[in-house]
Amino acid sequence: MTAPIDARTLPSGTVLTPDLAIIGGGPAGISLALALANTKLNILLLESGGENFDPANQKMYAGDADGVHYTALDAGRLRFLGGSTNHWGGWCRPLDAIDFEKRDWIPHSGWPMSRKSLEGYYQHAQKLVEAGPWIYDKADAIIAAKGELLPLGDGGIYTSWFQFSKTRDSDLPTYFGHRYEDDLKRSRVKVLLNANVTGIRLAPDAKRVERLDGATLNGKSFTVKPRFTVLACGGMENVRLLLASNDVMTAGIGNQNDLVGRFFGDNPTPRDVGTMVVFSGALAPYYNNTMQMGDGPVMRATFSPTGDFCRAKKVAGSLTTVEQPVELDETGKAAVITTALALGVDASSAKAYSIGCGMELLPDPDRRLTLTGEKDALGLPRLKLHMTMAEADFTLYRKTLQELGRQLLASKTGMLRLNFDKREEWSKTMDWGNHHLGTTRMHADPGQGVVDANQMVHGIGNLYVAGSSVFPTYGSSNPTLNLLALTLRLADHLKKATA
Amino acid sequence: MIAGVAAVGAAAAAGLYRFTDLFRRHYAPTPYDDLLGQLVDREQAARLGAKVAGGANAGALAARLRAALTGGLTAAAIADAGAGRVQDVDGWLLPDSVALLSALAARA
Ligand SMILES: Cc1cc2nc3c(=O)[nH]c(=O)nc-3n(C[C@H](O)[C@H](O)[C@H](O)COP(=O)(O)OP(=O)(O)OC[C@H]3O[C@@H](n4cnc5c(N)ncnc54)[C@H](O)[C@@H]3O)c2cc1C
Numbered sequence: 199m200t201a202p203i204d205a206r207t208l209p210s211g212t213v214l215t216p217d218l219a220i221i222g223g224g225p226a227g228i229s230l231a232l233a234l235a236n237t238k239l240n241i242l243l244l245e246s247g248g249e250n251f252d253p254a255n256q257k258m259y260a261g262d263a264d265g266v267h268y269t270a271l272d273a274g275r276l277r278f279l280g281g282s283t284n285h286w287g288g289w290c291r292p293l294d295a296i297d298f299e300k301r302d303w304i305p306h307s308g309w310p311m312s313r314k315s316l317e318g319y320y321q322h323a324q325k326l327v328e329a330g331p332w333i334y335d336k337a338d339a340i341i342a343a344k345g346e347l348l349p350l351g352d353g354g355i356y357t358s359w360f361q362f363s364k365t366r367d368s369d370l371p372t373y374f375g376h377r378y379e380d381d382l383k384r385s386r387v388k389v390l391l392n393a394n395v396t397g398i399r400l401a402p403d404a405k406r407v408e409r410l411d412g413a414t415l416n417g418k419s420f421t422v423k424p425r426f427t428v429l430a431c432g433g434m435e436n437v438r439l440l441l442a443s444n445d446v447m448t449a450g451i452g453n454q455n456d457l458v459g460r461f462f463g464d465n466p467t468p469r470d471v472g473t474m475v476v477f478s479g480a481l482a483p484y485y486n487n488t489m490q491m492g493d494g495p496v497m498r499a500t501f502s503p504t505g506d507f508c509r510a511k512k513v514a515g516s517l518t519t520v521e522q523p524v525e526l527d528e529t530g531k532a533a534v535i536t537t538a539l540a541l542g543v544d545a546s547s548a549k550a551y552s553i554g555c556g557m558e559l560l561p562d563p564d565r566r567l568t569l570t571g572e573k574d575a576l577g578l579p580r581l582k583l584h585m586t587m588a589e590a591d592f593t594l595y596r597k598t599l600q601e602l603g604r605q606l607l608a609s610k611t612g613m614l615r616l617n618f619d620k621r622e623e624w625s626k627t628m629d630w631g632n633h634h635l636g637t638t639r640m641h642a643d644p645g646q647g648v649v650d651a652n653q654m655v656h657g658i659g660n661l662y663v664a665g666s667s668v669f670p671t672y673g674s675s676n677p678t679l680n681l682l683a684l685t686l687r688l689a690d691h692l693k694k695a696t697a
Numbered sequence: 698m699i700a701g702v703a704a705v706g707a708a709a710a711a712g713l714y715r716f717t718d719l720f721r722r723h724y725a726p727t728p729y730d731d732l733l734g735q736l737v738d739r740e741q742a743a744r745l746g747a748k749v750a751g752g753a754n755a756g757a758l759a760a761r762l763r764a765a766l767t768g769g770l771t772a773a774a775i776a777d778a779g780a781g782r783v784q785d786v787d788g789w790l791l792p793d794s795v796a797l798l799s800a801l802a803a804r805a
Contacts, residue, residue, distance in 0.1 A: 603790035
């Protein structure tokens with residue numbers, strides 16, 4: 199057993215020399231460490247926090263924001279072992295093949311890899327999130343016993359599935375720190391807690407990381423001299439460390455093309471975007487609630503646009519969910535009565551539901567994180583987020599909702615109201631997934647991305663980035679399952695690169 | 698259940714609207730009764746139709762509807778939805794034929 203070491207107890211000036219330093223003990227860092235634990239590599243996992251929440255540590259996440267209203271920077275993430283999975287929702291869904299494609303109607307879109315190159319890693323990622331057997335694309339048949347799928351007829355929208363992370367004997371999702379702490383202890387991975395990396399120091403030729411500066415909140419400092427480094431501090435903090443480490447590359451590491459921190463993304467989750475009426479009133483419970491499938495996974499249905507529809511109508515990704523029942527006003531009742539009677543359908547038991555969604559934002563270089571003049575307790579400049587949302591983000595999603603409405607009518611299943619038209623209306627119910635994406639984007643061309651297809655920072659042979667900050671286009675699926683699959687792929691790459 | 702839908706639905710299902718005028722409001726004759734007669738609940742349609750945007754008068758609406766409803770309202774509504782001929786009325790997505798006939802009910 200290797201118990202975690204508390205960096206606050208290290209003699210100041212300690213120098214550590216692992217083969218691989220992983221900065222950040224969130225799901226990405228922990229999964230990478232465990233995936234490489236059986237290799238010959240000496241691995242050091244440096245985690246800023248301890249095993250539990252500590253307000254002083256969390257304060258280092260505070261920052262500013264302007265533009266479109268967004269979650270406070272110290273509220274949308276957690277800074278201790280397990281990272282933000284200590285308060286995540288456990289929603290899991292793989293990215294769709296189209297999310298990886300270059301979509302000519304979405305500027306800056308496309309990954310330098312296809313969904314196929316992740317296929318071999320998804321099963322393992324699914325195990326890590328403990329979301330049960332992989333039945334995302336096979337659920338329709340299995341689910342029939344729990345209630346009929348809403349018939350949608352032919353069209354661009356189909357019923358897709360979320361699976362939920364679920365810790366054994368608990369309704370809570372997998373908290374990576376608690377869940378995998380013992381696995382880390384049993385492994386050869388050395389875990390350093392309360393260990394903040396405050397700088398990544400490059401060799402003078404800017405081609406390699408020479409050392410990492412470390413500090414603790416009780417005033418200790420230490421140095422790490424790794425052969426290889428993986429930055430896994432989350433989609434915001436990865437940016438902060440790269441930009442703040444500007445002694446050799448004066449614009450910040452990997453920022454020679456002014457890309458680090460740009461293209462920040464998230465999945466907006468506006469509520470009550472529409473009202474869906476089901477004429478028969480029969481809605482299977484897995485539409486507006488999670489549902490355990492016998493001994494199998496916990497699942498929930500969602501309406502997703504097909505790749506073909508996205509291509510034909512030039513829309514972005516979205517996942518529309520059915521929420522709580524709602525009452526209709528007089529116009530709504532008139533609409534349902536008139537339409538149902540016109541379609542020749544009995545609507546005497548009709549029910550109406552509010553619908554919400556998780557959307558894919560269009561990439562925007564001006565939606566970005568930068569450093570401010572303010573510093574945290576360890577002297578690191580704080581972050582500022584400039585948040586934007588384009589008119590097109592709303593209008594493209596409306597097209598998808600219109601198709602859902604059309605299909606409900608065509609199949610005589612029900613009908614839909616679009617509750618919002620103007621941007622101000624959307625903004626009123628806007629919430630965020632707190633999925634921090636895109637800020638160290640992956641691109642084969644160093645002029646257009648911070649990391650290459652292997653997640654190596656362009657030009658710096660021993661520095662890699664893990665996590666959703668590398669997603670060049672976002673998709674609408676929640677990121678964690680996907681960033682884990684990518685991280686496991688990175689582990690395979692590192693096995694070769696470090697040999 | 699959406700209050701108000703039940704009574705109409707049950708009545709329609711029982712065929713009451715076809716064979717009795719029990720619940721039916723009486724309307725003065727119009728030049729469009731061939732079209733309006735296809736509405737099972739003209740009052741609700743008129744309420745909805747009041748929200749249809751655009752200034753087309755009853756005559757113009759009727760001309761469009763006579764061309765569209767040759768096979769009856771149900772066939773037209775289903776065909777509209779299938780072909781993507783859908784209108785947004787106060788946010789509600791309606792088959793064109795339903796929106797136009799509702800507008801006619803409001804304007805006749
Ligand atoms: C409220 C909420 C709900 C969410 N729900 C979902 C969901 O349902 N489904 C889903 O897929 N995703 C969800 N997410 C997102 C999910 O939590 C993240 O995708 C995931 O945690 C990212 O993993 P990560 O390891 O890249 O980063 P993080 O989880 O942010 O972990 C980074 C780690 O790095 C450490 N660290 C930071 N700076 C330093 C430093 N300088 N030195 C050393 N260590 C450092 C931190 O303490 C932390 O432990 C949710 C997020 C939030 C906030």
